[in-house]
Amino acid sequence: MALNQNKFVKFDVDEFIQEFKRFETHFKERVKLINSISFEQKDNRFIFAIDTPSTDMELKIGIDKNYEYEPPKTCYYLGFDMFSVKINYLPISKKQFESILSICKSISKNAEERKEEFEKAKIDALKKIFERVV
Numbered sequence: 001m002a003l004n005q006n007k008f009v010k011f012d013v014d015e016f017i018q019e020f021k022r023f024e025t026h027f028k029e030r031v032k033l034i035n036s037i038s039f040e041q042k043d044n045r046f047i048f049a050i051d052t053p054s055t056d057m058e059l060k061i062g063i064d065k066n067y068e069y070e071p072p073k074t075c076y077y078l079g080f081d082m083f084s085v086k087i088n089y090l091p092i093s094k095k096q097f098e099s100i101l102s103i104c105k106s107i108s109k110n111a112e113e114r115k116e117e118f119e120k121a122k123i124d125a126l127k128k129i130f131e132r133v134v
Contacts, residue, residue, distance in 0.1 A: 011080075011085075011087060011090060013078065013090070013092050013093075013096050014096070016080075017096060017099050017100060017103075020100065020103050021103060023055070023107075024103050024106055024107055027052075027107050027110065027111075028107075028110050031052055032117070032118075032121050033052065033053060033118065033121040033122060033125060034050065034051065034052045034111065034118050035051040035052065035053070035122075036049070036050070036051045037049065037050045037051070037107070037108065037111045039104055039105070039107075039108035044062050044063040044064070045060060045061070045062035045063075046059075046060070046061050046062065046101060046104065047059070047060050048060075048061075048104040048107075048108070050107070055082075056082065056083065057080070057081065057082035058079075058080075058081045058082075059078070059079065059080055059081075059100065059104065060077075060078070060079035060080075061076070061077065061078050061079070061092075061097055061100050061101060061104075062076070062077055062079075063075070063076055063097070064076070064077055074094075075091060076091070076092045076093065076094055076096070076097035077089050077090060077091055077092060078090045078092045078096070078097075078100065
């Protein structure tokens, strides 16, 4: 029998979604500088990565097939990497998948709309660093 980590390691996906929603609001209202952000789709998987001065994380959410069922059952998963937590594959519900995907899309869209603002902030930050060095 394989060791079942779901028996002893707990990650509350609904609580994560609520915190991610709060981060979405924070990002739109307060974040003025980002190092990088990306959101891409690869087949049935979405990868969202964000690096700001206070947050560095990568999310992977996707759709899989569980072939233990006949016909194969569609299932959803979350992968999460944010120091000091890394989860490679966690089964989630379709509703949780859709909520996380919606937040990722919203943050990405907002970042794209504010691209010039973020570029200016990055240049201003580099100028301040340069002025301190010189």
